[in-house]
Amino acid sequence: MSISQVYGRWPDIVMLLFIFLFAKAAIRYTLYWRIMKQEGCQASCKKAFVRDPFIGLDFAYERLFQGSPARNLKGSLEMYRRLGSTYTVNRLTTQTIYTCDVGNIKHLLATRFDDYKLPAVRVSVMGDLLGPGIFTLNGHSWSNARSLLRPALKKERLHGLSNILERHIQSMLGQISSQGGSLDLQPLFFSLTMDVATEFLMGYSTNMLNNPDGSAQQFVDDYMVCSTEAARKMTLGPLQFLRFNSAAKQSKARVFKYIDDYIEKCLKSTESGNSTVEQSNLLQELSGAIKDRKMLRDQVLHMLLASRDTTASLLSNLFFMLARMPDVYAKLRSEIVAAVGDSVPDFSQLRELQYLRWCINESLRLHPVIPSNAREAAKDTVLPVGGGPDGNSPLFVRRGTIVLYHVYSMHRDPAVYGNDVEEFRPERWNGLRPGWAFLPFSGGPRVCIGQQMALMESYYIVVRLVQAFERLESTDYEPWRELFALATTCENGVHVKLHEG
Template sequence: MSVFQMYGRWLDIIVILFVFLCAKASIRYVCYWRMMRQQGCQPSCKKAFVRDPFIGLDFAYDRLFQGSPARNLKGSFDMYKRLGATYTVNRLTTQTIYTCDAANIKRLLATSFDDYKLPAVRVCVMGDLLGPGIFTLNGHSWSNARSLLRPALRKERLCGLPNILESHMQSMLRQISFKGSSLDLQPLFFSLTMDIATEFLMGYSTNMLENPDGSAQQFVDDYMVCSTEAARKMTLGPLRFLRSNSAAKQSKTRVFKYIDSYIDECLKRMETRNLAVEHGNLLQELSSAIEDRQMLRDQVLHILLASRDTTASLLSNLFFVLARMPEVYAKLRREIVAAMGDSVPDFSQLRELQYLRWCINESLRLHPVIPSNAREAAQDTVLPVGGGPDGDSPLLVRRGTIVLYHVYSMHRDPAVYGNDVEEFRPERWDGLRPGWAFLPFSGGPRVCIGQQMALMESYYIVVRLVQAFERLEPTDYKPWSELFALATTCENGVHVKMHKA
């Protein structure tokens, strides 16, 4: 074969490939056009400015040389106020959609649930940290993982929670007495929720409050290193492979080692006590259904850290504000003391405390623990609003498009919450029914499986602390700022002075 014949064949292949790609693109364009026409879609007119609209060199430069930014909740909220509730970032080959519109978020999480999946970046980064589980799986694998956890978190299983809560609350009160009136509540909340979660879910508490320098504290410290690293990697998106952190890798190894040894200890204790699985805890449910030890560890890690992080962050954010608003704390205390004095509450009493519920809701509104999230379109689909000059028309979402939704900004919609959205005002919840405009625990099929446990635990802890202390005052007057991690809490802690009742 001559050189010219060889070049001729390669040219034929290139031409055929070019024609094939053009034909494929044309077919896709016709499909998009038909779908837009059928659904009444219009292109987005709300677009964020990008310095490089072609291949995204500006994004790469910012992430690699300016450092991975924090979540910057206020900055994101300002963008929505400037551009509208739904806007896009367009480049030559990709489009990313940003939204804080309740109708769009409902479509993402519920009514068009099967049209979306977890983004590849989240699956990769979170999977590397936690292994496969409810927070990293899609489709049938996710359904199977969730079905394993659901029986152990049924409402009837919560009947044993009050005794566990009271036991560990007494440990926390002893720690507060030991540390004196001026202290940082945040680490105590994280130790408390870890102790409660491990005893309730696994049957054996880590007892971090009583043993603050033990292996459990090392586990928590290591997990925070891994959590921060995971958050930073997710901001890098497709460039995440360029980041390497040897300290985080060592921490992850210790996290897995601790969970493995912890599971061994829990199973040994259960075997010694000869407890029946049908009356047991989450670990017994999982160990009877999962033979693979690594898979068991992954499921335990997912649910354990989820139940700990969310509740501790909620409590920290709430008491950060209560210390700065003595009138709200006094009103909350009056309600609690009038209803039950200083007696140990039961769950039925907690549900009747209206102002307590308003305070919890207002904290979750102002500082949602998971303030932003994302989905990736698994197929061509449509969002109900975001297209056209006014943003009120449907918007086409092409397969592979990332849709980032911002709960933090949605919780600041003046049309729902009034013009004082930056104020902590529990009274706004009197008669307020925000529906999908309030999503502290997500929504749709992926709604938080431990929501009832988290709320009852939070109610109980708040009541016992308010009963024990007549008033709070801050000892650090820095404004609230977000901690750069997977769950949002106070970057500078919750430094307060507590005055006993």
């Protein structure tokens, strides 16, 4: 066919293309209409105002020229209070759904679990930081990764955790003593949980508390740079490719090298019989199933994030509040001393400490470590509520739509927790059964795999610190503000003065 013939048929080709696109759009609309009719969906009437409803130039300007904002938890809460528990941000080609509704969140995480997946933005950013693993995979790949990690965190394995905790708690108490009782607890919590996690999961501790200026501290500093960079890139959404941070790239290279070297050291220590953990650990089991060292490193990084960051953040947030509430601290100490005295507690005793459990729950409610998250619709589906004038009708969710859910705001529902939702009041948990309205460790099939370890570790550390110090006094009167990182904790640290009995 000659060029002139091709040009002569060009109008026909354009017409065929137009017909094809029109037919495709008609079929898609018919499928949308059918689902909406079957489910009783209505369009959302709760919409956030956007300056550019077409291509999102306002979003691009804010992110690229005004800097990536902090998570702004209180700002998000105010939006929900103004617009309702589910609202949308609409542009010409995209819709983003925001929700703090309990039913919608349960629907995302459990009821219609297979209808949703991790958003591509999160997979890209977290995958760049951690590699493929439980926090970045979907479908069968995620199931396989989780099945590899689950045996190392069975309840029967947690019995060996107490000896490890006690050894490192004593190191932390030594650090507190050397600093004179007035200090920032937050870095000590992060060092403590790092030492415990590496010994329990890998058989060989980083011993950061005893060697605070060593290579382990460099690793943590580099990891925090990478974590902050990952959080900032996620706020950019589809524009993340425009951000480049050479310092973060160098930090990531050092993080990977540290973990690679550490894995070699741990495996050699285990083979020579120098491991301090009597039973097999996660690293041993993974190394038997995974021969590729890069994949092994990726799984280790995922578990360190799950077991270190969340527990340290929980402890920091809790002691931040306890230092400002001497009556709560006194009541907690009274319960612990009456039940345990000054002896080393076992896990069965920890489970019986009711007020301790209330304090932990209240901290996780007020300052959830993972305060917000998101899912992407893997297919055309629905949410139970969010449509119609009153927002109580089902809402159609087109494939590819991002649904952001806000646990921080859900944990402040006065209908569940009372009108004093901004107050730290452990007594509210007396008889309270919030169900899906309380999600500190997520829910459904992706519920936190290290939940039991995090709770037992937190209970134990709180008990041993409260036993050691009769009073806890805050030396920083700034309000709690979120640190911009993957796990939410105190921006200014936890500055306290500890008084022995």
